[in-house]
Amino acid sequence: MTDIIRHxxxxxxxxxxxxNGIAYLAGQIEGPANDAGAQTxxxxxxxxxxxxxxxxxxxxxxxxxxxxxxxxxxxxxxxAWDEWVPEGxxxxxxTGESKLAAPEYRVEIIVTAAV
Numbered sequence: 001m002t003d004i005i006r007h008x009x010x011x012x013x014x015x016x017x018x019x020n021g022i023a024y025l026a027g028q029i030e031g032p033a034n035d036a037g038a039q040t041x042x043x044x045x046x047x048x049x050x051x052x053x054x055x056x057x058x059x060x061x062x063x064x065x066x067x068x069x070x071x072x073x074x075x076x077x078x079x080a081w082d083e084w085v086p087e088g089x090x091x092x093x094x095t096g097e098s099k100l101a102a103p104e105y106r107v108e109i110i111v112t113a114a115v
Contacts, residue, residue: 007053016054022062023054023113032104036073040080040107047111056113058084061091065110067098077107 008015017024028050030042051057068077074095085091091111100108 005054007050016050018054018115021115023051023056023115025050025054025111025113027067027108027110029100029105029108031106035076036068036106037076037080039105040077040109041084043107043109044080044084047109051111051113054113054115056115058113059086059089060114061085061089062112062114064091064093066093066095067100067108067110068095069097069100069103069106071097073106 002020005018006014006016007018013026015026025047028043028046030046031039048058051060066077066081068074077095098108100106
């Protein structure tokens with residue numbers, strides 16, 4: 001049986017779960033920020049931190065799921081995303097619009113990565 005390793009766990013959830021060579025991150029939201037680009041950059045910095053905690057990095061991303069509170073922020077989010085993703089290492093990605101946990105949140109990002 002393969003061990004399950006959990007990082008930054010509380011009663012409700014873990015920020016990272018590693019199992020069978022895959023790191024699963026909880027949805028990451030940073031903010032509030034004045035614009036979606038800044039909020040995206042802050043969120044991606046937190047994802048970098050959590051990936052390192054799991055023993056991996058953004059070059060090993062498998063999937064990314066991005067939720068925007070408003071698709072009008074798609075271009076600003078993409079500009080920050082394109083700066084962050086290493087060339088040749090783009091994950092499978094899906095992006096949609098959804099009401100997020102609080103009105104000040106504009107971007108939520110969920111990733112998986114190989115360890």
